[in-house]
Amino acid sequence: xxxxxxxxxxxxxxxxxxxxxxxxxxxxxxxxxxxxxxxxxxxxxxxxxxxxxxxxxxxxxxxxxxxxxxxxxxxxxxxxxxxxxxxxxxxxxxxxxxxxxxxxxxxxxxxxxxxxxxxxxxxxxxxxxxxxxxxxxxxxxxxxxxxxxxxxxxxxxxxxxxxxxxxxxxxxxxxxxxxxxxxxxxxxxxxxxxxxxxxxxxxxxxxxxxxxxxxxxxxxxxxxxxxxxxxxxxxxxxxxxxxxxxxxxxxxxxxxxxxxxxxxxxxxxxxxxxxxxxxxxxxxxxxxxxxxxxxxxxxxxxxxxxxxxxxxxxxxxxxxxxxxxxxxxxxxxxxxxxxxxxxxxxxxxxxxxxxxxxxxxxxxxxxxxxxxxxxxxxxxxxxxxxxxxxxxxxxxxxxxxxxxxxxxxxxxxxxxxxxxxxxxxxxxxxxxxxxxxxxxxxxxxxxxxxxxxxxxxxxxxxxxxxxxxxxxxxxxxxxxxxxxxxxxxxxxxxxxxxxxxxxxxxxxxxxxxxxxxxxxxxxxxxxxxxxxxxxxxxxxxxxxxxxxxxxxxxxxxxxxxxxxxxxxxxxxxxxxxxxxxxxxxxxxxxxxxxxxxxxxxxxxxxxxxxxxxxxxxxxxxxxxxxxxxxxxxxxxxxxxxxxxxxxxxxxxxxxxxxxxxxxxxxxxxxxxxxxxxxxxxxxxxxxxxxxxxxxxxxxxxxxxxxxxxxxxxxxxxxxxxxxxxxxxxxxxxxx
Numbered sequence: 001x002x003x004x005x006x007x008x009x010x011x012x013x014x015x016x017x018x019x020x021x022x023x024x025x026x027x028x029x030x031x032x033x034x035x036x037x038x039x040x041x042x043x044x045x046x047x048x049x050x051x052x053x054x055x056x057x058x059x060x061x062x063x064x065x066x067x068x069x070x071x072x073x074x075x076x077x078x079x080x081x082x083x084x085x086x087x088x089x090x091x092x093x094x095x096x097x098x099x100x101x102x103x104x105x106x107x108x109x110x111x112x113x114x115x116x117x118x119x120x121x122x123x124x125x126x127x128x129x130x131x132x133x134x135x136x137x138x139x140x141x142x143x144x145x146x147x148x149x150x151x152x153x154x155x156x157x158x159x160x161x162x163x164x165x166x167x168x169x170x171x172x173x174x175x176x177x178x179x180x181x182x183x184x185x186x187x188x189x190x191x192x193x194x195x196x197x198x199x200x201x202x203x204x205x206x207x208x209x210x211x212x213x214x215x216x217x218x219x220x221x222x223x224x225x226x227x228x229x230x231x232x233x234x235x236x237x238x239x240x241x242x243x244x245x246x247x248x249x250x251x252x253x254x255x256x257x258x259x260x261x262x263x264x265x266x267x268x269x270x271x272x273x274x275x276x277x278x279x280x281x282x283x284x285x286x287x288x289x290x291x292x293x294x295x296x297x298x299x300x301x302x303x304x305x306x307x308x309x310x311x312x313x314x315x316x317x318x319x320x321x322x323x324x325x326x327x328x329x330x331x332x333x334x335x336x337x338x339x340x341x342x343x344x345x346x347x348x349x350x351x352x353x354x355x356x357x358x359x360x361x362x363x364x365x366x367x368x369x370x371x372x373x374x375x376x377x378x379x380x381x382x383x384x385x386x387x388x389x390x391x392x393x394x395x396x397x398x399x400x401x402x403x404x405x406x407x408x409x410x411x412x413x414x415x416x417x418x419x420x421x422x423x424x425x426x427x428x429x430x431x432x433x434x435x436x437x438x439x440x441x442x443x444x445x446x447x448x449x450x451x452x453x454x455x456x457x458x459x460x461x462x463x464x465x466x467x468x469x470x471x472x473x474x475x476x477x478x479x480x481x482x483x484x485x486x487x488x489x490x491x492x493x494x495x496x497x498x499x500x501x502x503x504x505x506x507x508x509x510x511x512x513x514x515x516x517x518x519x520x521x522x523x524x525x526x527x528x529x530x531x532x533x534x535x536x537x538x539x540x541x542x543x544x545x546x547x548x549x550x551x552x553x554x555x556x557x558x559x560x561x562x563x564x565x566x567x568x569x570x571x572x573x574x575x576x577x578x579x580x581x582x583x584x585x586x587x588x589x590x591x592x593x594x595x596x597x598x599x600x601x602x603x604x605x606x607x608x609x610x611x612x613x614x615x616x617x618x619x620x621x622x623x624x625x626x627x628x629x630x631x632x633x634x635x636x637x638x639x640x641x642x643x644x645x646x647x648x649x650x651x652x653x654x655x656x657x658x659x660x661x662x663x664x665x666x667x668x669x670x671x672x673x674x675x676x677x678x679x680x681x682x683x684x685x686x687x688x689x690x691x692x693x694x695x696x697x698x699x700x701x702x703x704x705x706x707x708x709x710x711x712x713x714x715x716x717x718x719x720x721x722x723x724x725x726x727x728x729x730x731x732x733x734x735x
Contacts, residue, residue, distance in 0.1 A: 005528055007491035008037045010107045010316040014079075015086045017042035017070045019049070020283040023305035024312070025070075026369055029077035033313050037456075037496065039080040039104060041096065045071045045588030048135035052361045054335045057142055057178060058170035064579050064586055066139070068370045071588030075574055076373045080456035083592060086113070089258045091277055102459065105499050108315040110281040110308060111267060111575040112233050115249040115296060119158065120607055120674070124225040125245070132159075132167060137515055145242050146174060152181045156230045156240040158222055159247035160188030162197060165205050166334050167246060172212040173337030184214045185238055187230075189247075196295065197332065201344040208336040249296045251286060263288040268428035271323035273308055279315070283308050292326050300326055302366070333359040373574055432546050434538070435473035443540040447472035449620075450486065450533025451692065454568050458500045462507035467531035467601050468693045471618040474602040475696060477545035477610035478538030480515040483508075485522030488531040504532055515603055519728060542611075547631045549615040550699035554725040556639060557708070559605045559718055560597055560685050560695025562624060563652025565662035566595040570655045581654025590651030597649060597710045598693035605696055605717045612704045619694035621669045625676055625687040625732060627697055638731045641723035643683040656682035656689075664690045672732075679734030687732075699725055 017040060028038055045482035052066035072080035082104065097104040110705050118131035123558055130141050145153075153175060157168050168186045175182040186193070186209065193216055194202045224231040229240045233341045251265030260275045261268040266292050267275050267282035275282050284301035294300055298703065307324040314321055332344040333355060341356040381390060422428075427436040427443070434447035449469040453461050466483070473480050485508065489500055501524065509519050518538065567590055570577075577587045602618065609616060624646075632639055667686040676687065695718070700708055712719035726733070 005491060006034050009035045009492060009493040010037070010239070011105055011496065012036055012038045013104055013106040013109045013313055014038065014040040015096060015109060015111045016113035016284075016286075017044075017047035017068070018114050018284040018286075018301060019708040020069070020301040020305045020308055021110065021112040022047065022068050022073060022370065023302065024110075024309045025073050025077040025578075027078055027306070027309050028079070028371075029073075029114060029373065033317060036313075036316050037080065038077065038365075039082060039106075039712055040070060040081045041084055041086055041098065041104065042070055043083065043085040045069070045081075045592040046136065046586050048139060049363070049367055050135060051359075051366065053132075053139065055176060055360075055363070056139055057167055058335070058337060059174045060339065060685070062111045062579065062584060063143065064584050065140060065367065067136075067368075067586055068559035069586045069588040071345070071571060072574055072576075072586070072631065073370060074456075075571055078456070080591070081657050082457055084372045086111075087254045089280065090549070091280070094279065105495075106279070107310055108279050108281070110273075110283065110312060111255075111275075111286055112284045112301070113252055114288050115251060115285040117159070117245050117247055117250065119222065119225075119245050119247060121223055122222050125222075125243075128225045128227050129243045129245055131373070132163060138244070142171075142242075146178070149175065149180060149241065151179075151675050152183060153183045153241045154239045154649065155182060155244065156238055157184065157186050158188075158230075158243070158245045160186050160190075160193035160216060160218065161246065162194060162205075162332065162334055164188070164246035165209065166336075167244065168214045169205075169208055169212055169337035170335065172214060176212075178192070182213075184212075185240075186214055186216045187220055187222065187232075188216075188218045191219050193218055197334075197344045201334070201342055202334075203256065204342050205336065206336065212337055213242070217236050244271060249285060255286070263290070271325070272311055272321040273304060273322075273324055274311070281308060281311065289324075289326060294326050299331075303327075314685070333362070335359065350397060354423065354554060372576065373546060405692055414522075428544075428546070433475045434478070436540075437546050443544065444481070445473055445476045445478045445538045445540065445544065446535065447476075448486075448533065448535040450531055453468060453530035453532070454572065454692075459503040459507040459533075461530060461532050462504035463511055464595075464598055464693055466508040466511035466534060467599060468620070469534035469536050470511070470517075470695075471602050471620065472695065473536050473538035475545065475616050475618040476538065477478075477542070477606065477616070478540045479510065480517035481537045481539050482518050482520045482534040483512050483522075483537075484520060485524075486531075486533040487522065487524045488527040488529070491526055498549045504530075508532070508534065511601065515601060545610050545613055545616045547615055547617045548634050549622045550631055550635070550637060550725045551614055551701070551725040552574055552637065552725055553702055554614050554699040555702055555705045555721055556628070556723040556725060557609075557698045557700055557705070557719050558619070558624070558647060558695050558722050559609075559698075559720075560600070560619070560691075560693075561647040561649045561718075562619070562648035562689060562691060562694075563656075564594050564598055564662050564679040564691050564694065565623075565665065565689040566652050566655050566686065567591055567649060569662045573660070575655065575658065575660055577651065578654060578658055581657055582651045585651055587651075590649070593650050594652075600693075602696055604715055605719070607714060608708060608711050609696060609698045609700075612700055612708050613698040614701060615622075616696060616698045619691045619697050621664060621668075621690040621692075622671065623665070623690055624697070625672050626668050628732060629672045629675055629730075631697070631699065632725070632730055632732070635728050636728040638726040638728060638733065639723050640726055640733045640735075641687075643679050643734055644687070645720060645722050646683060647718065647722075648683070648686060652686060652689075653682050656685045661685065662690050675730065676732045676734065682733065 046067040084098040117133040119125045223233045266288040283304045285296040339356045434445035
């Protein structure tokens with residue numbers, strides 16, 4: 001007898017996507033702890049690797065080469081990823097407080113949020129300055145500056161430690177390589193630059209600054225940062241097109257409110273990496289090693305990772321804690337602009353191109369850990385087994401969301417088998433987005449929809465399932481009224497079960513209340529996977545907007561980009577994105593954009609379209625081609641679509657070109673592909689891509705299009721003309 005999935009009983013929350021946490025997630029994916037749920041919280045879907053930043057600034061590395069895709073990593077680890085920023089700890093309730101207002105329960109938490117190098121006390125810095133840390137924003141601002149810089153750009157870099165010198169040299173190398181003549185000024189409030197390295201290394205780096213034309217000014221402080229200048233406390237004014245701060249290491253302010261013991265704002269930790277609260281660990285630059293103080297350097301975070309992983313597991317499963325013993329000194333490899341580096345350790349110095357190659361190999365080896373993840377073996381099929389079992393299991397993960405729907409052919413056959421005359425007060429049955437009921441003198445619509453989880457974040461599933469279920473009500477032109485929840489939870493401990501149910505319901509409640517509807521109850525059960533669904537009613541104040549009613553000559557408009565099915569499938573399958581196909585964007589960034597599009601409710605767009613549309617539906621599981629065909633087939637109509645005009649989610653076309661597809665896509669193509677004439681390539685494939693929380697598909701009289709598009713734009717809603725309805729014979733014709 002096959003054993004069901006084991007219940008989750010303990011929560012580990014990783015706050016921040018720093019190097020130590022990234023390594024913990026990777027190791028966790030190799031040997032997960034049964035019963036433990038692990039969550040990573042980070043503001044963005046990717047996190048930069050500090051070791052490659054100077055090389056990226058110098059132009060030696062592309063952006064994607066230095067970024068760790070946290071979304072893809074979390075999928076490998078079986079972890080929940082929450083794209084939000086921590087701003088506090090409620091240690092009494094054991095909750096991480098997020099800037100969105102959300103709270104995440106924890107049994108054990110770990111903090112790895114790095115440091116900041118901004119200058120909040122300097123007037124004008126927040127508006128006009130750039131901080132080297134956090135690194136991701138700096139790298140993006142730098143690339144934008146390089147693309148628009150004039151022939152003699154002027155840069156001011158605040159902080160003449162190793163980091164400031166390295167970035168000054170990298171900046172000079174990049175700009176000179178583009179044929180520009182940069183004027184770079186490096187400032188430091190101390191009397192001497194490059195404290196903390198050997199005399200020989202210092203002399204080499206100072207000579208490199210001179211060779212690159214970088215002006216070094218010490219013993220000065222910044223009084224104000226302007227859009228085009230930096231004003232010093234001695235009254236001097238330095239012209240500056242790009243002002244960067246690499247000045248010191250500033251802890252994130254919210255740590256001071258946690259009640260944890262701190263040193264200069266950094267979390268005190270002992271040899272086990274535990275803070276003054278044994279349930280809270282801290283690693284990396286945000287931590288202060290009380291037993292062995294060390295400078296802020298990524299090498300310590302990397303070496304802390306195995307100890308942290310062991311101790312997190314022990315904290316929720318029992319056992320002996322391990323101690324972290326940092327090395328006394330570490331090898332500092334400092335690049336000097338070009339592919340040359342200087343090494344410093346124990347006061348000894350070496351340099352040359354060979355050292356840069358050593359540094360490059362070290363960095364490449366680290367990043368290779370997050371490029372291709374080892375394939376985890378799937379359980380072998382029991383022997384013997386019935387014919388067809390291997391084919392039914394398939395060779396890739398079953399999609400969630402609308403990708404988990406039953407195909408259109410099977411659904412149509414099932415509904416045909418129960419066709420019967422309708423009651424007088426049931427005005428429409430199967431075939432439209434929602435059933436139409438008449439109660440007294442009021443027309444009401446009712447619909448139901450469910451999503452199998454495609455993310456480990458229950459709050460995100462609650463929000464998206466609510467948006468998705470409301471889509472049919474909005475597509476019918478109705479105002480949302482009430483919702484009943486149907487939720488299947490995975491097996492959990494009592495505490496996690498209550499927490500997960502509360503997260504789902506709170507997120508869904510927020511969506512329904514914003515839409516004007518009430519959640520009035522529902523039903524819950526326990527199963528193998530999280531499934532969230534809602535039965536929703538809506539009230540009509542005019543005629544329902546149905547799928548039928550389009551006329552030849554109507555213009556076809558779509559209100560959301562396509563591609564959610566292929567993107568969700570790629571994330572579940574750990575697909576490595578081809579940067580040439582994605583514009584340098586990583587899978588996690590593509591996924592985050594997809595989620596943002598899915599979470600956008602259709603209510604504002606429906607309010608504009610419902611009074612002008614001849615026919616309307618929402619694009620969901622059967623894909624654009626399938627849902628358009630449902631609008632055309634009953635009246636024998638056809639359509640002419642422009643593949644070139646189809647709005648697509650960023651990265652979707654590239655993933656489709658790589659052969660990625662949802663598990664439902666073949667059934668969608670089989671159902672209506674024979675009615676599609678012309679076209680080829682990934683854009684054609686995306687016509688059959690199942691959409692979760694897809695957009696509205698509306699047919700508009702030609703004379704109304706300009707007015708509707710103008711109103712949609714004014715409301716901040718997307719609306720793209722993708723084709724036109726034609727007279728029969730019925731077919732979807734592509735150029």
